[in-house]
Amino acid sequence: MPEAVVQQSEANGPPAAGHRERLARAALTRVFEPGDERGGRWIREVGPVELIRRLTSGDGSAQLLKGMTATKLGGCRLRASGADPGRDLADVAAIGGRFVCPGDPEWPTQLDDLGDARPVGLWVRGIPDLRLWALRSVAVVGARACTPYGAHMAAALGAGLAERGWVVVSGAAFGVDAAAHRGALAAGGATVAVLACGVDVAYPRGHTELIGRIVEQGLVVGELAPSEHPTRSRFVMRNRVIAALTRGTVVVEAEYRSGSLVTARGAQRLGRHTMGVPGPATSGLSSGVHELLRGEGTLVTDASEVAELVGSMGDLAPVRRGPVLPRDRLSAVTARVLDALPYKGGTSVLDVARAAGTGADETRGRLYELHSLGFVERDGAAWRLAVRPAPRAGDGLP
Structure with missing residues (x-):
């Protein structure tokens, strides 16, 4: 149990406060589901070390947490009893990964905009510094069952943004996500995959090779502890991290009910740029994008237009005009x-x-x-x- 790990560390000498907090946060990634705002509030109010102590002790102090119910407490204690953060940290380190906590030099502070829904911590694989990469990043998301047009546009955006020095962030799913990652990789650029599972789990299985390439050339990031598998709700909550981590989100093909639109709306709430690539008016796969563009979304057709919107002053797209007669x-x-x-x-x-x-x-x-x-x-x-x-x-x- 986490408390036992902390006690063992204290027996070997007084641990650094950062080490205690890292252990506690690592344990809490197995206790709380991503985006659990009650859990986030408890961490903010009593701190991760004290919270895991309350959840693993029987002194009744956990019941004093605001909003704690008997059902919630039972579920948290059941999960906390099986958590072994020391082993999780060792397992991730064995595959070249690490656990990044709020307050670490590598922590992307823009994630703090999520408030109590921010990640407890992030499991990361790959060599680059996540915070530095996230400073100049754009999300490219869209339909899994995309058309050849959607795949082409996503790959072109990924390559074009990478060539302009932008980091391409997506979710490593089939369709648009994969095309965006591959476009950035093909251009020799930087890309980040935000997973809805443990960073040691290749999901979908068909993307085992792709995720391996991203680990070598970029970063793979996730909120969930090692070996955890995705669920429908975890996919939805993963999208808020993509939205918060980046300076803007581009949607390439999405139906009215689409996780990609969840990402875009999350980006809008956070004050990030939201963009859409238009498609045929008769295409159901573009209906969600067009609805986004009818609202606060900005129409973009290539990487230069994206860079003009999210970049610094002077990152202007070329003037568009027809042939000169x-x-x-x-x-x-x-x-x-x-x-x-x-x-x-x-x-x-x-x-x-x-x-x-x-x-x-x-x-x-x-x-x-x-x-x-x-x-x-x-x-x-x-x-x-x-x-x-x-x-x-x-x-x-x-």
Whole structure:
């Protein structure tokens, strides 16, 4: 039991306060489900060491906790009695992992925005510093059963963000999550997988190789103790960590009832940027994204637009415009003279000047300019539109 571990440590000499708290928090990851606000409030009020002592002792002090019921106490004590934080810490260390607590230098303080629902602690695998990586991170989430379009967009976003120095965060699920991770990995970039199970559990099993690559090139993070398996509620609560950890969330394909929209709405509540990639109006997989965009979500189509929204001043996306046509390069007056020529047949300089509202001499000069560019032809005293097509952009144009 956790209290026994603490007593054993004290028998070997007075432990550091950080060590006692780490043991207690590690034990509490087996006691409370992710996002348990009552548990979070008790940790805040009495501290993790005192809380685990109350839950494992029979002195009745646990019943004094505000909001503690007999049912809740029975469940907590049952779980606490089977917790062995020393073994959990050793097991994670054996696979190159660690347990990060609030107050540690590696703790991402933006998770504190979750209040009492913040994680008790985070189990982490991978070499990089989680706090530093989270400072410049974006979540890319979406449908598991995504379309080829959704997978393409997620991979392109993952690669594009990675190339711009952003960390791509997702949940390692099938579909959009996996495509975003793979896009970042393929670009030689940074990616973080937030799991709804223990960090030593490859879930889904089909992503064993992918999660292994993320451990080598990035980070795998989870709230649950080693060997814990996912449940429906754990997937939902995992999403709040993704939302809080990152500076913004991009949703790529999501139905009306989608866990990805839970992440997006969580990001909105926390004041984070919320973005969506549009899809066909007839696609049910894009219906949730479009609903998000009708609200406070921002429409994005590529990594540069995401970076412009969540990045620092100066991270601007390129200006979007269609192809530049030869006519676009004409001055306003020259274009007006060109528009004054009839569609069929020729006309005089005076008639063109009258239609364009310009002087005769200026009109004549503009017509010769248009003639040199291939827009018009002269037939004696008459001017007409050129029969042959005008040149392409760049062919002799200024």
